[in-house]
Amino acid sequence: MGEAHAVRCGRKFLTLDRNGPWQFVHTGTRNWHTDTDRAMFPLRGLVPIERDGLLGCGKNIGVSSVVQSALRLHGQMMLVGQASATVAWLCLRDGVEPRTVAVDSKRVREIQRTLAHGVGGPGVLIWPYHDVPPEHPAFEAASLLTAAGIWKPDPESVLFRPDRSVTNNEWQAILQRVPVSNRQELAKELPVSRAAAVRALATVIRFENLSLPEAPRPNDDRKP
Incomplete structure (x- = not known):
């Protein structure tokens, strides 16, 4: 040890x-780059339970001691700061409290898109893929669509494998998770690769309209 x-x-x-x-x-x-050991936790972990007008940052975030042990490195803390600052920007713009943002699907999606797209610099990881850097054409789409549950990642890997081909069965399964109104257009052509698939999805799906997964309640017996 x-x-x-x-x-x-x-x-x-x-x-x-x-x-x-x-x-x-x-x-x-x-090092001080944003590619230091990937990890993730929900936006509500930045919002205090009771106090308004305050956001967590650095190591002052709402996670368990087990999760904290995996979120203690410089690169991760930098990303927490970027996320917290983006939430603060949106709160000031819209005149709302952070806790309001944390449960508003459209605002959460806007924060995710803003972070992944980048403002005056490279985008930020929303999903911890190791092989899709910010300059990759599929970076934003892969990250956002995986976070939204449209693209299902490999639970045993942190790789997206952007150049891997997509089978017809895989594509049909993905389309079942796409809003019904978008399926017909996407079903016209089978993408040649995973990167092409997420980019095709991103051009059709309105990301801001995708709902958030239900947050588990404190006394909820369901597994996360």
Whole structure:
């Protein structure tokens, strides 16, 4: 356990003695970029239960200690700050409290789209795919449609695999999750790849109209 912690903290011990001298190692996932260890939690985790006019940021967010242990790195905290600032911007623009935004599907979708699209810079990850960088043509569509439940990710992988082909059966299954009014147009042609598929979906679906999944209640026995 101690050795694993040392590696995660960017330390390289100079001897086999884990209590001995060590040197700092600037590893690929320990830096100030926004690609530091993907993780996610709901927007309502930024909103205090009682106090109005306040948003969580950094490590002051509404998550369990288990989740917090996976959200403690610099890159993740930077993304939390970007999300919190975007919520604050929308609250000021619309004259509403953060808790109102957290349960308003259209406003949540607007925040997600704003973050994924980027304003004066690269977009922000909404879904933790490792192989779709912000400059990829399918970045925004893949992230938003997965977050909305239209595109189902592989539960055992953090890869989107944008160049992989889409079978007819896969495409038909995806279309069943698309609003009925959009299915006929999308069914006309089978996309050549996953990247092409999400881009085709994004051109037809009105993302802001997609509902949010129901938030579990504190005493709800259902599994998340």
